[in-house]
Amino acid sequence: MDFSAVVDDVSKSVVTILTKQITLDDFLQPSVAQGLGSGFSIGKGLIVTSYHVIGQASSSMIVTRDGFRGEAEIIAVNPFNDLALIKTDLDLKPLKLTDDVKVGQGVLAVGSPLGLDSTTFGIVSSVDRTIQSPIGSSLYVIQTDAAVNPGNSGGPLVNTKGEVVGVITAMIPYAQGIGFAIPSRLVMSFIENIKKNGRYVRPYIGVRIIKLNRAMAVYFNLPVDEGVIVIDVDPRSPAYQAGIRRGDVIYEINSKKVKSQLDIIAGIEEKGLDQVELGVYRGKNKLKMSIEPMELS
Structure with a gap:
């Protein structure tokens, strides 16, 4: 397998x-902590990276493969999905985002681990893992065995065509062959959210959900075997006010089929505070519900 042309183009x-x-030390004396990460162009000077790379920075600079340097301006951050969008005056070729990702698919992790240009190859091990983010929230991630090192964070995880399937977010330091990336579907919804609102707004409807599988559908005698089951609803939330109840099966969001939690998360994120349309089964009864999300600070 020779991916040299793909790597050269993506790089x-x-x-x-x-x-x-x-930062300030115990004696209130200022000190400067330096950080390192990666990012990639999506066009018009816009760079996608991880929130934990850029979010707490006092200043930041980007360096291209050819050594060109430019100041970076933070446009928006989404710490809950560990994503950030920054802007630079440097003109870079944009990468294409795709949500077509499958277990067993070959992928390349591209970035600057430890300050060195690096690319590693592996496969997608899972498309629906959940891990804890740097701020303590739950992250919905792709798992890969492509080697991830310090400095890779924020870089692209690409398929063998050079399309971005995820943004590298973390590794497990005590294990080999376990790295994680935020799915491109969430990157797309993050960007759409910013376009709609001029900033990132965090929409909230107030449900806890789990993925429905065939065994659960058979056990509960459900009319569908794909979707998500509502396991809890905040009684003060927009979802509760709209009529969503524990045990409901959400099979559709905004006229799109629901296969996992990712479809719900992304479907709500991309709408921002605009109304969300859900298709729901309650027992064998098919319902349509509209929810207006509220903003969480």
């Missing part, structure tokens, strides 16, 4: 991100 769009953060 033109990948940048190293150098950050500085001013």
